[in-house]
Amino acid sequence: MIYFLDHYWPHILAVLSTVMGVVAAIHATMTKRDVRAAIGWVGVIILSPILGAVIYAVAGVNRIRRASFIARRSLRHGHVAEMLQHYDVGSDAVENRFGGRMGALCHLGERVTRHALSSGNRIMPLTSGDEAYAAMEKAIDEASHSILMETYIFDRDEAGLRLAGRLIAARKRGVEVRVLIDAVGARYSVPSIVGDLVAGGIDVAAFNGKVISGLRLPYANLRTHRKILVVDGAIAFMGGMNIRKDFTGPDAARDTHFRVTGPVVSDLFVVAADDWHFETGEALQGEAWRVHLSAGEPGHAPFSRVVVSGPDAHLESNHRMLTGAFSVAERSIRIMSPYFLPDPIFLAALATAARRGVAVEIVIPSENNLAIVNHAMQAQFPQILRDGCRIFRSKGRFDHSKLLVVDDKWCFVGSSNLDSRSLRLNFEIDLEVYDEDFAGFVAGRMDARKQDAEEVTLESLHHKPFWLKLMQRVLWLASPYL
Secondary structure (H helix, E strand, C coil), X not given: CHHHHHHXXXXXXXXXXXXXXXXXXXXXXXXXXXXXXXXXXXXXXHHCCCHHHHHHHHHCCCCCCCCCCCCCHHHHCHHHHHHHHCCECCHHHHHHHHCHHHHHHHHHHHHHHCCCCECCCEEEEECCHHHHHHHHHHHHHCCCCEEEEEECCEXXXXXXXXXXXXXXXXXXXXXXXXXXXXXXXXXXXXXXXXXXXXXXXXXXEEECCCCCCCCCHHHCCCCECCCEEEECCCEEEEECCCECHHHCCCCCCECCEEEEECCHHHHHHHHHHHHHHHHHCCCCCCHHHCCCCXXXXXXXXXXXXXXXXXXXXXXXXXXXXXXXXXXXXXCEEEEECCCEECCHHHHHHHHHHHHCCCEEEEEEECXXXXXXXXXXXXXXXXXXXXXXXXXXXXXXXXXXXXXXXXXXXXXXXXXXXEEHHHHHHCEEEEEEEECHHHHHHHHHHHHHHHCCEEECCHHHHHCCCHHHHHHHHHHHHCHHHC
């Protein structure tokens, strides 16, 4: 064997390179939706034998094919399915209250999301980390049956250890507790909070944490960016906030989270339970995991729907909903996002709306926690401004909020950033909300940030040094994977 390898290793490498390259190139050609992405990956595979195929396996395979054990809420929650149906809202009801264009958007949501639009929900905004963590800790302290948590980052710092202590105390009271942390996000702290949770008796799992031993290497680039906490199947928290001390105190970064009750809690639980089952194989069933509906009157706004997105059966659901919303906008589209690096289709939808006379405003932080993303975003500014949109750079503390409102009627809030990672690679969770009062809150949040913001102009961009503009364009080339 040693003699064979010593004399024929060049031939073995040639065969291995050819086989790996052909398989990877065929996969890229057959699965990529964008022709430029397909050509780019095939080029990497051909020009970098073996290494190119390995890079493609790690970073280029962008879809997990997994079977959902809870495909529909009626299958999982038969005991509340009939009650939930009383809260379902159709496109006719939306059209009667919010107009024909919003009725069309509701119909799109039915086709894209696979979740019902429901009435009787209560959505309470939590506008700081101190407020959000206090509300979450209170719900955990009052839990009597179950706590299911999924998050991207759970730092082992003052905020994380305090929340972990509440979870451990709940477990000691006999509450069933499950915590799912993204494998990348779990490593933001060294040592990880996972050890503390396990020592306290909590069942913890790292999402996609076994990419080698679990043979999930092609999915190493795919992360859960969802932030979901469901307590006793009755109260849920979701939005953009991770668990870390950066969002607490007088000089904290800004973010927006939401406390939710009503029918959408059932769907939020289903999503997090699916992710837990995918990682651990455990189906969260039994009395402790029953959903206990706490809702307002059927037919009453806000009308809300869970929008599940991810590189699986829900690929680009958030992207489709947002471009659909832009197409029905009549007066205004207002966006707040910490990372604004969408693809050409998304930008084209915004540009088309602006050319129709829709006022398009985009609020992003002046200072960003990711310098590379900050520079890559600026490479797109000239195109966005020429298309008739307006950009505002808000000063002061970094704002991590992800908020969007159309015509002061329809909102989209949650975990999705407006970049390729969130719109294509990450597992995300958002809410679409039809309600003038809630839209007023979102618009007011943006107005507050615009008060100290500086509007970006083409003239100011023109006076930037050439080397800086070149660097930003180079970084922009990597935007699909930032």
